Structure formats: structure tokens, C-alpha cells
Amino acid sequence: MAIDLPFIWAAIIAFAVLAYVILDGFDLGVGILFPFFPEKHDRDVMMNSVAPVWDGNETWLVLGGGGLLAVFPLAYSIILPALYAPIIAMLLGLIFRGVAFEYRWRTKRGEFLWNWAFAGGSMLAAFSQGIALGALVQGIPVVNRAYAGAWWDWLTPFSIATGFAILVGYALLGSTWLIMKTTGKLAEKARWIALRTCFATIAAMGIVSLWTPFLEPIYLERWFRWPTAIFSVIVPVLVLGCFTLLVSGIRGKRDAQPFLAALGLFVLGFAGIGISFYPFMVPPSVTIWDAAAPDSSLSFLLVGALFLVPIILIYTVYAYWVFRGKVDPEEGYH
Amino acid sequence: MFESLDATLLARIQFAFTVSFHIIFPAFSIGLASYLAVLEALWLWKKDQVYMDLFNFWKTIFAVAFGMGVVSGIVMSYQFGTNWSVFSDKAGPVIGPLMGYEVLTAFFLEAGFLGVMLFGLHRVGPKLHFLATFMVAFGTLISATWILAVNSWMQTPAGFGMNEAGQFIPLDWWKIIFNPSFPYRLTHMVLAAYLTTAFVVGAVGAWHLLKNTAPRRSRTMFSMAMWMAVIVAPIQILAGDAHGLNTLEHQPVKVMAMEGHFQSHPDGAPLILFGIPNTAEKRIDYAIEIPKLSSLILKHDLNAPLAGLDTIPDNLQPPVAVIFWSFRVMVGIGFAMLGIGLWSLWCRVKGTLDSSDWLHRAAVLMGPAGFVAVLAGWITTEVGRQPYTIYGQLLTVDSISPVAAPAVAASLIAFIIVYFLVFGAGTFYILRLMKRLPRDPMPDLEDGPIRTAAHTHAGHAHVGHTHGSAHRGH
Numbered sequence: 001m002a003i004d005l006p007f008i009w010a011a012i013i014a015f016a017v018l019a020y021v022i023l024d025g026f027d028l029g030v031g032i033l034f035p036f037f038p039e040k041h042d043r044d045v046m047m048n049s050v051a052p053v054w055d056g057n058e059t060w061l062v063l064g065g066g067g068l069l070a071v072f073p074l075a076y077s078i079i080l081p082a083l084y085a086p087i088i089a090m091l092l093g094l095i096f097r098g099v100a101f102e103y104r105w106r107t108k109r110g111e112f113l114w115n116w117a118f119a120g121g122s123m124l125a126a127f128s129q130g131i132a133l134g135a136l137v138q139g140i141p142v143v144n145r146a147y148a149g150a151w152w153d154w155l156t157p158f159s160i161a162t163g164f165a166i167l168v169g170y171a172l173l174g175s176t177w178l179i180m181k182t183t184g185k186l187a188e189k190a191r192w193i194a195l196r197t198c199f200a201t202i203a204a205m206g207i208v209s210l211w212t213p214f215l216e217p218i219y220l221e222r223w224f225r226w227p228t229a230i231f232s233v234i235v236p237v238l239v240l241g242c243f244t245l246l247v248s249g250i251r252g253k254r255d256a257q258p259f260l261a262a263l264g265l266f267v268l269g270f271a272g273i274g275i276s277f278y279p280f281m282v283p284p285s286v287t288i289w290d291a292a293a294p295d296s297s298l299s300f301l302l303v304g305a306l307f308l309v310p311i312i313l314i315y316t317v318y319a320y321w322v323f324r325g326k327v328d329p330e331e332g333y334h
Numbered sequence: 335m336f337e338s339l340d341a342t343l344l345a346r347i348q349f350a351f352t353v354s355f356h357i358i359f360p361a362f363s364i365g366l367a368s369y370l371a372v373l374e375a376l377w378l379w380k381k382d383q384v385y386m387d388l389f390n391f392w393k394t395i396f397a398v399a400f401g402m403g404v405v406s407g408i409v410m411s412y413q414f415g416t417n418w419s420v421f422s423d424k425a426g427p428v429i430g431p432l433m434g435y436e437v438l439t440a441f442f443l444e445a446g447f448l449g450v451m452l453f454g455l456h457r458v459g460p461k462l463h464f465l466a467t468f469m470v471a472f473g474t475l476i477s478a479t480w481i482l483a484v485n486s487w488m489q490t491p492a493g494f495g496m497n498e499a500g501q502f503i504p505l506d507w508w509k510i511i512f513n514p515s516f517p518y519r520l521t522h523m524v525l526a527a528y529l530t531t532a533f534v535v536g537a538v539g540a541w542h543l544l545k546n547t548a549p550r551r552s553r554t555m556f557s558m559a560m561w562m563a564v565i566v567a568p569i570q571i572l573a574g575d576a577h578g579l580n581t582l583e584h585q586p587v588k589v590m591a592m593e594g595h596f597q598s599h600p601d602g603a604p605l606i607l608f609g610i611p612n613t614a615e616k617r618i619d620y621a622i623e624i625p626k627l628s629s630l631i632l633k634h635d636l637n638a639p640l641a642g643l644d645t646i647p648d649n650l651q652p653p654v655a656v657i658f659w660s661f662r663v664m665v666g667i668g669f670a671m672l673g674i675g676l677w678s679l680w681c682r683v684k685g686t687l688d689s690s691d692w693l694h695r696a697a698v699l700m701g702p703a704g705f706v707a708v709l710a711g712w713i714t715t716e717v718g719r720q721p722y723t724i725y726g727q728l729l730t731v732d733s734i735s736p737v738a739a740p741a742v743a744a745s746l747i748a749f750i751i752v753y754f755l756v757f758g759a760g761t762f763y764i765l766r767l768m769k770r771l772p773r774d775p776m777p778d779l780e781d782g783p784i785r786t787a788a789h790t791h792a793g794h795a796h797v798g799h800t801h802g803s804a805h806r807g808h
């Protein structure tokens with residue numbers, strides 16, 4: 001058998017989306033937490049903690065979208081019209097929060113506006129991403145290589161639930177990031193928030209996980225039939241493990257542990273969704289192989305990706321390394 | 335307001351609106367990134383503080399413009415799917431990998447080093463910092479290369495076949511990337527970005543020369559900008575001419591519309607300088623024309639025959655009036671830029687480059703000219719490709735998503751409101767930053783020996799970062 005290019009690409013795209021979710025997740029989370037930190041000085045530090053890296057984090061979203069167009073054009077052209085409203089809302093949210101990084105320092109009188117843009121934009125983007133996830137999980141009707149539903153089909157109680165789940169999940173990532181990167185009262189408050197959002201995140205994961213199998217018969221089968229049912233045991237156990245590390249890290253004042261444990265939670269949640277989805281690209285009818293571009297497209301981009309993604313990871317790590325350690329409250333070029 | 339419009343027209347308006355906003359920022363940031371790299375290189379080489387001061391001044395402006403470019407660009411990459419899903423499904427196998435390479439080779443590079451460039455000088459030291467600045471500039475050029483390969487392939491498709499599902503499938507990547515119009519479009523666009531930036535920098539320098547605020551810095555940037563104008567403007571005109579000849583070969587209908595040739599001219603076509611295109615009657619009213627010149631320019635022969643739009647079925651013609659005008663606006667600005675360049679050269683020779691108020695006023699006036707020319711050029715290119723999205727292969731009406739008109743209308747209204755608010759505010763902040771050359775970011779330091787002294791004790795690795803909260807540019 002030849003190399004299964006569509007499968008490899010599905011794995012790469014999944015990796016890009018996961019990288020996006022955990023990386024932009026924490027900087028969106030910092031934005032979501034803005035309203036809880038009314039003091040200007042705290043907000044300056046919070047923003048400076050993510051300012052050097054947010055653009056790189058968001059580039060994974062462009063890779064996820066652009067990559068989908070390149071290697072699964074059919075999936076791209078079905079999913080985007082189906083999720084039209086949440087995608088547009090996400091883009092608008094990202095505009096507001098993205099420009100706030102610069103605008104906020106350019107005006108005294110208008111600063112409150114860009115504080116709101118940063119917080120509101122981050123919340124809108126996170127919530128829309130959650131809704132998009134929910135709408136994808138609940139399935140998209142396809143006829144003749146095109147989306148066959150109406151333009152508000154994405155709106156269901158389930159997708160609203162996933163919207164809130166992502167919102168609290170990102171808030172957890174943001175607060176654990178702040179524990180790691182800041183000091184003093186700001187870090188104390190982040191601990192307080194992290195302790196609460198981690199319970200909320202676990203609850204949200206539980207609700208969504210219990211709900212999912214009842215949306216599509218395939219998911220039910222996947223989770224309760226041998227051999228895939230092993231995952232139904234393993235994943236929750238690992239989730240509990242991460243959760244314990246998270247709580248003990250927050251309580252025990254180990255600064256990096258909560259963030260890493262929260263990343264673990266996200267990876268597990270993502271793996272859970274992946275297990276439900278496989279082998280579909282657009283549940284419940286379009287598989288990875290239906291959606292794939294011809295092999296000539298897949299192999300052309302794969303050569304570059306195998307070579308470039310490791311390089312990207314190296315200089316991304318370098319960029320994080322340059323800005324390692326606690327944020328110095330007096331620093332920043334602003 | 336939108337009842338009479340169908341989803342296709344709304345989606346076209348939306349694409350044109352968002353991409354037109356987007357291109358304004360790259361046109362500036364491609365040029366400015368290179369300018370920053372040059373400034374930092376000059377600083378490292380000559381150790382003259384004036385270059386570092388200019389670097390810091392333009393760096394802040396760059397950060398604001400770049401941020402706007404990023405957020406408007408992300409909208410673009412999703413817009414292909416939301417509004418043009420049939421196009422995406424069919425053309426994705428060919429253009430998708432090119433855009434994938436743009437992300438992998440350019441966007442990550444820019445984003446990865448941008449943080450270091452903006453915030454990292456005192457953490458990594460001057461040499462590595464220069465590397466970061468260079469990488470950002472290099473990234474913008476790589477980005478332009480890939481995206482223009484994509485756009486050029488849509489203009490002059492090559493190297494592809496079709497499969498049963500109706501998708502374009504790649505057969506020869508070399509031919510796809512180096513499609514017939516790509517080298518011309520890339521050259522012309524990169525030069526356009528450099529010219530645009532040169533005229534912005536020149537306008538800011540000239541404005542401060544007129545106000546006499548910080549003579550040394552404004553003189554340096556004005557002089558650098560005017561060198562760019564005098565060198566790049568003529569090259570751009572030659573590149574544009576070559577681009578036009580290439581278009582005549584591959585998209586003759588577009589050239590007919592640009593030239594306003596409704597009729598065929600069997601023995602030498604006139605060059606129509608100005609006139610009012612009358613689409614209903616298919617002629618140019620009040621035309622001011624020079625006989626046979628068009629044949630001379632396009633065919634290098636006074637009497638060469640040139641076909642006109644009368645040889646093309648009506649439903650395959652692009653809208654003539656728009657292209658006719660946008661082309662003239664671009665070319666007019668191109669010659670005006672050349673004029674400023676020559677004028678500055680003359681003043682330079684006479685030794686009045688720093689003191690000629692009229693030259694400075696003209697340069698201020700020309701500050702936004704590059705943006706207008708870039709938009710006019712893209713409108714010529716894109717509207718001239720109609721009614722196709724992939725020239726000769728896929729019609730625009732067959733590219734559209736199955737999304738209801740009200741959804742497109744609602745999102746269009748949202749984009750219009752948000753873009754004007756957000757990018758309007760950004761433009762305001764940029765203009766204010768430009769105005770604050772002398773007093774901010776170093777209110778207590780003036781040009782001259784005092785400033786130099788203040789910096790020597792700070793040490794080179796700290797330059798631009800030692801000002802703490804006094805540095806905040808409010």
C-alpha cells in the first residue's frame with residue numbers, strides 16, 4: 001500500500017488546530033479575564049505578558065484554515081458556509097482584540113474603549129469558536145458536494161453549551177498562564193480565578209462529553225463498544241489526573257504546574273473529540289478520504305510541511321525563550 | 335437597502351471591500367519593514383544615533399500598521415470559504431498549497447520574529463535584533479511572492495488539469511507558480527509597495543522640514559525617500575509597461591477595456607488619453623486621443639491592427655468604465671511620482687533639498703498617492719478579469735457559496751461598520767504618531783549634542799528602551 005497521504009494530513013491539520021487552541025487559548029483567556037482586573041497597572045502587565053507572542057499563536061489559525069483549503073478543499077467549502085455566522089463573529093472578535101494590543105497604548109482618553117475591545121473581542125472569538133465546534137460535532141448536512149442546511153442551523157442548545165465550555169476553558173488557560181508569568185497580588189488573584197475556572201471547566205467537559213454520544217449514533221457506538229470503549233475508561237482517568245495536578249499546583253504555589261496541567265486537559269479533550277470524529281472530516285457523511293485533494297497537492301505541500309514545521313517550532317520556542325520568566329512590570333517598548 | 339441585490343453581487347462587494355482594506359496595510363508594511371531593516375543596518379554600520387531614532391520612530395508606526403494587516407488578512411483567508419465555497423472546492427487543490435506555503439514560510443516567520451523586533455532589543459542585543467528585523471522584512475516579501483503567485487494563476491492559469499469532480503488538479507507546479515503573469519505582477523507590486531512607503535516617509539519628513547521641528551531626522555528621512563522616488567518611479571513605469579504587454583498577450587480583453595477600445599482598429603489604434611466611456615453606445619465621448627500611439631506602445635508599430643471589444647461577446651466583457659478610469663489614475667500617479675523624483679533631484683543638485691518649501695508641500699500632498707495607485711492598480715487587474723474568477727475557466731457566478739443573501743448582507747454591513755471604526759481609529763493613531771516626531775518619544779531630548787551624550791551613557795544595548803514610563807507615547 002502506498003503512503004496514506006490524506007491520513008497524514010488529517011493528523012497535521014489536527015495538530016495545527018490543537019496548537020492553535022492551546023496557544024491562542026491562553027492569550028484569548030487573558031483577554032477574557034480583563035474585566036476581573038480593573039487596575040490599569042495589572043492590565044498593562046497582563047497585556048505585556050502575551051504581546052510578544054499573540055501574533056504567532058494566531059498564525060496557527062491561519063494554518064488550520066489555509067491548510068484545510070489546501071488539503072481538504074471539500075471540507076473547507078462545506079464547513080465555512082455551514083458555520084457562516086459564528087466564523088464571521090469570530091473574525092470580528094479577533095479584529096477588535098488584535099488591534100487593541102497596539103491601540104491601547106496609543107491613547108489615554110480612549111484607553112477604556114480598547115480595554116473593552118480586548119476583553120469583548122476575546123470573549124466573542126472564544127464563544128464563537130466553541131459554537132463552531134459544537135455545530136461541527138452535531139453534524140453538517142451535505143448534498144452534492146455542498147452544504148445543504150440553512151444559515152442558522154448551527155444554533156442549538158448543544159452548540160451554546162460548547163460555546164460556554166470553550167469560554168471557561170480559555171479563562172482557565174489564561175489564569176494559569178498569569179500564575180506562571182506574573183507576581184504579587186496579580187498572581188494571587190489569578191490563583192483564585194484558576195481554582196474556580198478549573199472546576200467549571202471540568203464540569204463543562206463532563207456535560208459536553210455526556211451529551212455528545214446522544215447526538216449521533218456513531219459516537220455512541222464509538223464510545224461504548226469494544227475496542228474503542230477502552231478510551232472511555234482511559235480518557236476520564238487521565239482527565240482526573242490532570243485535574244488533581246492542576247488543583248495541587250494552584251494550592252502548592254508551583255507556578256508552572258497549573259498551566260501545564262491545564263494544557264493537558266485541553267489535549268485530552270481534543271483527543272476525545274478526535275476519537276469521536278474519526279474517520280470523518282465533516283460528520284456524519286464526509287470522510288477524510290472523500291474530502292482530500294488529489295495526491296499531487298498533498299505530496300507537494302507535505303514535503304514543505306515536514307521540513308518547515310520543525311523549523312517553525314524551533315524559532316517559536318526561541319521566541320518564547322527570549323521572553324521567558326516573570327513579566328517585569330516596568331518593561332515593554334510602549 | 336440590499337433587497338435588489340443578489341448573493342453573488344453582495345459577496346463580490348464584500349470581497350472587494352475587505353481585500354481593498356487589507357491591501358492598504360501590506361502595501362505599507364512590505365515597504366516599511368525593508369526601510370526599518372535598512373535603518374537598523376545603517377545604525378549598526380555608521381553608529382549614528384539619528385538612524386536608531388528614526389528606527390524607533392517608524393517601528394511604532396509599523397507595529398500599528400502591521401497589526402491592522404494581520405487582522406484584516408485573517409479575514410481574507412476565511413472569506414474564500416464563507417463566500418466563495420464552490421471556487422474553493424474547485425481551485426483549492428491548486429491555490430491552497432501555495433497559500434499553505436505562504437503560511438509556513440512567511441506568516442510564521444514574520445510573527446515569530448515580530449515580538450523580538452518590537453520588544454526584544456535589550457534582551458537579545460543589537461546583532462540578533464537586526465536579524466529579527468531582517469527576518470520580518472524578508473517574511474513580508476516571501477508572503478507577497480506566494481500570494482501573488484496565487485492571484486497570477488487566477489489571472490493566467492497554467493499547469494493544471496480537471497478531474498471528474500470538476501476540480502482543478504495540479505499537473506506541473508513549476509508552471510503553476512511561474513505562470514505567465516507572475517513575474518510581472520510580483521515585480522510591479524513589490525515596487526509599488528516600496529514607492530508607497532517612500533512617499534509616506536517623504537511626506538512625514540517634508541512636513542517636519544516645513545515645521546522645522548527636528549531638522550536632522552526629518553532631513554535624513556526626506557532625503558532617503560526622495561532617492562527612492564527618483565530611482566524606483568522610472569523602474570516602476572518600465573515594469574508597468576512590460577506588465578501591460580504581458581497582459582495584452584494573455585488577457586487581451588482587459589487591455590481593450592483599459593485602453594477604451596470599443597472598436598477594432600485595423601490600421602493603427604489611437605491612444606485615448608481622456609474621455610468619458612459611454613457603455614450604452616459603446617464609444618468614448620469627448621475623447622482626447624493621439625492617433626496610432628496605442629499601436630506603437632503595445633505593438634511597437636504605428637500601423638499594427640488592434641482588435642476592440644466589438645470582437646468579444648457582451649456577456650464576456652468586463653465593465654469598461656471602471657477599468658478605464660482606474661488605469662488612468664494609476665498611470666497618472668506613476669508619472670506624478672516620477673515628477674517629484676526629478677524635482678527633488680534638481681533641488682538636490684542645487685543644494686536646496688532641505689529648504690525648498692514648494693517641494694516639501696508637494697511631497698506632503700503626494701503622501702497618500704501610493705495607496706491610491708495601489709488600489710487603482712488592483713481594481714484594474716481584478717475588475718478587468720471579470721466575468722471570470724479563474725480567467726477563461728471558471729465564471730464568477732459559478733464560484734459562489736450556497737449562502738442566503740441576507741446572511742451575506744448582514745456580514746457585509748458588520749464588516750463595513752467595524753472596518754471604518756477600527757481602521758479609522760488606527761489611521762488616526764498613525765497620523766498622530768507621525769506628527770509627534772520631535773517631542774515624543776523623547777520629550778526632554780532635542781537634536782544635537784545633548785541627545786547624543788544622553789545615549790552614550792545608556793550604552794548601545796539599551797537604546798530606545800531606557801525611557802521607562804516617560805517613553806509611553808501618549
Ligand code: HDD
Nearest residue numbers: 346349350353354357481484485712713716717720723730
Ligand atoms: C488570491 C486571490 C486574490 C488576490 C491576491 C486578490 N484578489 Fe481580488 N478577487 C479575487 C481574488 C483575489 C476573487 C476571489 O477571485 C474575486 C472575488 C470575486 C471575483 O470575481 O474575484 C476578487 C474580486 C475583486 C474585486 C471585485 C471585482 C468585481 O467583482 O468586479 C475587486 C475590486 C478586487 N478583487 C480587488 C482586489 C484588491 C484590491 C486586491 C489586492 C490585494 C486583490 N483584489 C487581490
Ligand code: HEM
Nearest residue numbers: 059359360363400403404407408410411441474477478481
Ligand atoms: C486576497 C488574497 C489575500 C489573502 C487571502 C491574504 C491573507 C493574509 C493573511 C491571513 C494575513 C495575516 C497573516 C498573519 O497572521 O500574520 C495576511 C497578511 C499579509 N498579507 Fe495578505 N492576503 C491577501 C492579499 C495580499 C496581497 C496581494 C499581498 C501583497 C502583495 C499580501 C501581503 C501580505 C503581507 C505582507 C502580510 C503581513 C501583514 C502585513 O503586512 O500587514 N496579501 N494576508
Ligand code: HEM
Nearest residue numbers: 519522526529571574575578581665668707708711712715
Ligand atoms: C505609469 C506607469 C504605470 C504603468 C504603465 C502601469 C501598468 C499596470 C498595468 C498594465 C497593470 C494591470 C496588469 C494586469 O492586470 O494584467 C497594473 C497593475 C497594478 N499597478 Fe500599475 N502601472 C504604473 C504605475 C503604477 C504605480 C505608480 C503603482 C503604485 C505605486 C502601481 C500599482 C499597481 C498595482 C498594485 C497593480 C495590481 C497588481 C498587478 O497586477 O501588478 N502601478 N499596472
